[in-house]
Amino acid sequence: MHRWDFGPVWANAELLLLGLWHTLQVTGTALAFGVPLGLALALMRLSPRRAWRWPAGLVIEVFRTTPPLVQLFWFFFALPILIKVEMTPFVASALTFSIQSAAFFAEVFRGGIVSVERGQWEAARALGMDHRQTLRRVVLPQAVKRMLPAFLERAIELMKTTTLVATVSYADLLFQANEVAQKTFRPLEVFTVAALIYFVVIFGASQVAQVFERRLAVSGEGMQR
């Protein structure tokens, strides 16, 4: 029988917490770039002009249909040679997950925008607004409310996906756990604790998301199913 001993995990708690901080950092950076980029991609994809629609569609489809780990390897191992710029694991990770999450956020934005009734567009037109004004003043404010649940779900998915950065030696929680496990010869305890930390953070985040969702549902503004 294995004798559980969490002593070595406690002794290295600081390393694990630093890892968690790095996980939050890469998630936050990817969100900060991914959300605006996703909105831009969505607007391009909904544009009446083909020259805008087509490239946005390509980026969205490529990043949604290839495995994130392959994307990360491409950005970390291939891109620096191609553009002759050195890339730290953090930069490569942040870049990959910004674009990748943008592709997913773009679909969330698009779904939200499309869900706004045609009548709203027509009414805004009738009041003399152009495409851009209609979008900014009438459609987006309504769409953003409806998108919130899907948006939060995507953000939580993103945090889970950032564990892949451990494979390019960015010191996130998973990477730190692996290091501590090797150092202490206590993989069972260390990986179990790491899994629990992830669970607490992600489960907590999804509970908060559900509260938001319920509030929207009560106020009758939730995305119609």
Added chain:
Amino acid sequence: MTYQWNFQPLLENADVLLQGAFGTLRLFAICAVAGLLLGLLVGLARSSPRRWLAWPARGFVEFFRNTPVLVQILWFFFALPILLPFEISPLAAAALGISLNSAAFTAEIVRGGIASIDRGQWEAARALGMSGAQAMRRIVLPQALRRMLPALTNRGIEIFKMTTLASAVAYVELLQQGKLLASLNFNPIETYTVIAAIFFLCLFPLVQATYALERRLGRGDH
């Protein structure tokens, strides 16, 4: 100077990639079957009025949905063998992690599908003298499965993408073989581009099929 693309070394090593593709397909087949079947069972348990069935199912779903799949794979590979008297192969660790993770997500799809069926269907089945299990099997589940189809194919696509995570425990699949070739031939650009292209070409038709399915069902009985 622009980069000179050269795909020759990859063509010469096509057999290495082919071996990887075989590994990817094998892992995908195992996880798709195990994940979907287990997900169906857990989803049914989760929908059950019996608490001793519903609660453990809920715990399973919440745990596996709220931890990253890569953490699960590494846990099964590095941590689980300490509790067991035998080693866990990279294939077993990856298959366990991906299957259980997918089962949790599938269970939620199944639960949602069952919940979406009108109460009247249950009542009509009961009025005809069917037991709860019979009503589920003959009336509710067939209708629910139809509605779940797009979400389930989406799951399948996700599973296919997830198989690349097995490279983290050195299971021989496409990305793992790509890593090997890129370091042997010093050509990461061509190698990872080709790997990405292979996945894209395999999955893009599936994604389009899912969209088509969604549209067709959207027009259907809702």
